[in-house]
Amino acid sequence: MKNLLAMEVGKVLRLASVRFAAVLLVAFPILWAYAPGIFKVYGFYLVSAFQVPALGLLSSMQFLLPLLTAIAAAELLGTEIANGTLPTVLLRPVSRSQWLLSKLLVVSALPFAMLTVFLVVSLVAGAPYGYGSFVGGTGLGQAGLLGQGTMTVAHALREVLGAYLIAAYSLVPIALLAVLFTVVFMNAAGGALATLSVLIFMQLLVVFPGIEPYLLTTQLNAYAKPVANLGWVAALIAFYSAAFAAVAVVLFERKDF
Amino acid sequence: MPTPAIEVDHLSKRYGARPIVRDLSFTVNAGEVYALVGPNGAGKTTVIRLVSGLAFPSAGRVRMLGVDPHQDPSVRRRLGAVVEAPAAFYPYLTGRGNLRLHGRLAGGVDDDRIDEVLDMMELGNAAERKVGVYSLGMRQRLGVAAAMLMRPEVLILDEPASGMDPLSLHLVHSVLRDAAASGTAVLLSTHHLDEVVAYCTRVAILEEGALIDEVNLLDRRERFRVWVGEAHRAKALLDTQPWIRHAAVRGEEVVFIPSQSDAVGRVSAVLAEADIELYELTRDIFDLRGYYRERVSNERVRRSGVRGSRVESARAVEPPPEAPGGPEETP
Numbered sequence: 001m002k003n004l005l006a007m008e009v010g011k012v013l014r015l016a017s018v019r020f021a022a023v024l025l026v027a028f029p030i031l032w033a034y035a036p037g038i039f040k041v042y043g044f045y046l047v048s049a050f051q052v053p054a055l056g057l058l059s060s061m062q063f064l065l066p067l068l069t070a071i072a073a074a075e076l077l078g079t080e081i082a083n084g085t086l087p088t089v090l091l092r093p094v095s096r097s098q099w100l101l102s103k104l105l106v107v108s109a110l111p112f113a114m115l116t117v118f119l120v121v122s123l124v125a126g127a128p129y130g131y132g133s134f135v136g137g138t139g140l141g142q143a144g145l146l147g148q149g150t151m152t153v154a155h156a157l158r159e160v161l162g163a164y165l166i167a168a169y170s171l172v173p174i175a176l177l178a179v180l181f182t183v184v185f186m187n188a189a190g191g192a193l194a195t196l197s198v199l200i201f202m203q204l205l206v207v208f209p210g211i212e213p214y215l216l217t218t219q220l221n222a223y224a225k226p227v228a229n230l231g232w233v234a235a236l237i238a239f240y241s242a243a244f245a246a247v248a249v250v251l252f253e254r255k256d257f
Numbered sequence: 258m259p260t261p262a263i264e265v266d267h268l269s270k271r272y273g274a275r276p277i278v279r280d281l282s283f284t285v286n287a288g289e290v291y292a293l294v295g296p297n298g299a300g301k302t303t304v305i306r307l308v309s310g311l312a313f314p315s316a317g318r319v320r321m322l323g324v325d326p327h328q329d330p331s332v333r334r335r336l337g338a339v340v341e342a343p344a345a346f347y348p349y350l351t352g353r354g355n356l357r358l359h360g361r362l363a364g365g366v367d368d369d370r371i372d373e374v375l376d377m378m379e380l381g382n383a384a385e386r387k388v389g390v391y392s393l394g395m396r397q398r399l400g401v402a403a404a405m406l407m408r409p410e411v412l413i414l415d416e417p418a419s420g421m422d423p424l425s426l427h428l429v430h431s432v433l434r435d436a437a438a439s440g441t442a443v444l445l446s447t448h449h450l451d452e453v454v455a456y457c458t459r460v461a462i463l464e465e466g467a468l469i470d471e472v473n474l475l476d477r478r479e480r481f482r483v484w485v486g487e488a489h490r491a492k493a494l495l496d497t498q499p500w501i502r503h504a505a506v507r508g509e510e511v512v513f514i515p516s517q518s519d520a521v522g523r524v525s526a527v528l529a530e531a532d533i534e535l536y537e538l539t540r541d542i543f544d545l546r547g548y549y550r551e552r553v554s555n556e557r558v559r560r561s562g563v564r565g566s567r568v569e570s571a572r573a574v575e576p577p578p579e580a581p582g583g584p585e586e587t588p
Contacts, residue, residue, distance in 0.1 A: 014349055088345050092362035257312060
């Protein structure tokens, strides 16, 4: 398993979609930190480097980050299918479930890696605004961007790290769903597009208020506004993740190649 | 009796309502090179994938070294296979890097063995080049190298000669022949009937997913014919010789299979002693191409006859005419 994981990490770093995502994740915070229309859109002026990470999440958690996650996750399996290396690997004495599990683990780590890059670049891009205590909020805590008086560096860091951790965690089921759909459609584009379709469909389901708190797409806001306590949200995301991973493994086990 | 290396028992595969493989049974023993031939769409690749455990049978079973490869994937430690044409590798890794990765997946292999198989397939000079820049033939050779990496007991190859130049083809033949000689069971699918005659032990002819004939090429290759004055007396005489495995009359000739290497030389002496005139003694070259063509076209005629009679539906279906045997009598 250790060997498989190491191999999958090597493969993921070579994916075109991951490199493309890396470029976007670097460019995005730099552009947003100095965008002239920030006040018009968000109604505030940046006063601290700790507010830049919030801009990133607020602007990208509903579409860009799920899209990048889905494409990269689907491509990790999809390229093996397109290159024909999938049968080659499966002919070696490795169980199918073990092999897919290593891919699922790697794609689960992908949102954490992506948001780490996003966060670091955001903080660096915000350097001109300073890293000291400031009056206002990070945009990622209860008090929003306006805050409640002076925010210390430690408090700001805690809020930013916590929000990014929750955001990354809420993207994990999306990565796993993309792998599941790639197993079904046997190509990366099909996997990524089916995932996006499901996410868009879920977002439309808000017309049923009873199920809204349970929707995967609702949890994409958990970093700022969790629908319930974080433990419940974490359990729901874990349930989605486990279900998608389990179905992917079961289908993959019985697939003809 | 030793367990066959590959045992295919009443294997069927259908996708939806469409049968791809129909009730196929054959075995491949250690040291044999067994070829699957047939027209495009005959089901060769599906059989290869079913046997190697990449696809699941709809009915029947496959055993590799006595084990179901789906139940026990560890049996693949003893398998070498190339099921893609051209063989598929990670294009961003070098030839050596790809083999190292294969070795790691198979439980580990030392660098000396990697060098050995690269040299064996004449890829030593290209070992450090990325596979993305390899030619089709080089990929195919790397595929054979990867298959040979773990010294497999079973080798399964789908179209190993595809895209190869004559020299590479010769190289692959000799590697497969050597592997079989050292006890490896080889199953391959191919369209190259000449390579089949050159070194395969048995050949299965597939048509529309069904096995329509299996020919023992070992017998065919080692067959000789003598044109004699009295064919029946000559056959009776050869039948009594312990160094003749089998003899049969074919017109004015007697076709025989020797059981010892010096048998051919002894035939003329025995016939001369019995005053049987001998006009010619030659190796009987088996025309697989002609035989294959005839078997497949006969099968098609038979099937179309069956289908035609089904269309007539009201009448009872006549039993299909028996496909005539090959162009020659099997001794």
